[in-house]
Amino acid sequence: MKKASRIILQVALIHVFLYAAIGIELIIPVPLPTTIIGLFLLFFSLLFGWIKLEWVEEGGRWLLAELLLFFIPSAVGIIDYEEVFGLQGLGAIVVILLSTAVVLATMGLIVERFGVSES
């Protein structure tokens, strides 16, 4: 089978988990987002051997490799928020810079101190 058609088939199979998650939400009111339910369904289906890794691996790799493509329309939505292009936006960047440095440092120090690597 050609690579492209294999990817399309596998992406279709991953859709089964999306619709199963939507189905579950209709029956039991789970507060989790649909995609997270789908993620757990796919993980446990793999873990319990209900489906084989090869059936979804290539399709999943394609979806994750092209992930940025699927956000572009949402990113275009920024046009409705002109305040981002002013002082508020600049402030947000400084907030991100400071907070990201704090997270990097905290995580790094905690794991370096308490994590025991076995390799």
Place this chain on the structure above:
Amino acid sequence: MMIVFVTVLTYVLYRLAKWLGNKYPILLFHPLIFTPGLIILVVYLSGMSFQEYQEGSVFLTHLLGPATISFAIPVYKHRAFLKKYFLLIVTSVLIGSVVAILSTLGFALLFGLEDMMVISLLPRSITTPLAIEVANEIGGVPALAIVFVIITGILGALMAPSIFKWLNIKSQMAKGLALGMSAHAVGTNRAFEYGEEAVTFSTLAMIFAGVITILLSLTVLPFIVAVI
């Protein structure tokens, strides 16, 4: 018809950004900066409305769902690793997620940002599809959240090497978990420089940070947002 036009336009400009980004790795050619910028220009010039563009984008946006579900695949592939380090990963990422949210909130309030900006900033350290879910959950603006997520990834990956050096952080485990937690996929990309183990830790940290932040957004975050 609009769906075909929007999908093709977006795809072509996305490929162009990827190609340019490979040749000239500068921020301008990031697919989430270059492509939306050009699309905004095309939409303006063609006399099409942004509403029409958004309506035509349903096919692309729809694929976000299956893409997010696909994060199960790398987790499954690294299940042996995950089992071995489960407690460490979950504990450190839980602490990291709380620190990310609280420090963002603190700095944002300190700088006097508007409520809409503050709320949209909160999910900034997790991967985009999940950040959109969190933004919707707590009343933020998804379009803003996406931009903040991208900036976070870029700045995190940029700062990480110097911070690791200053604080004398050496293990691949610490570097990987810190990168995945603080800078999601962009950080994971940076982790390749430190080795296979760092990449695995970073991937797992990124996915767990997303799931944990979603759980926080369903439980404690609404109370924090209510106080702002």
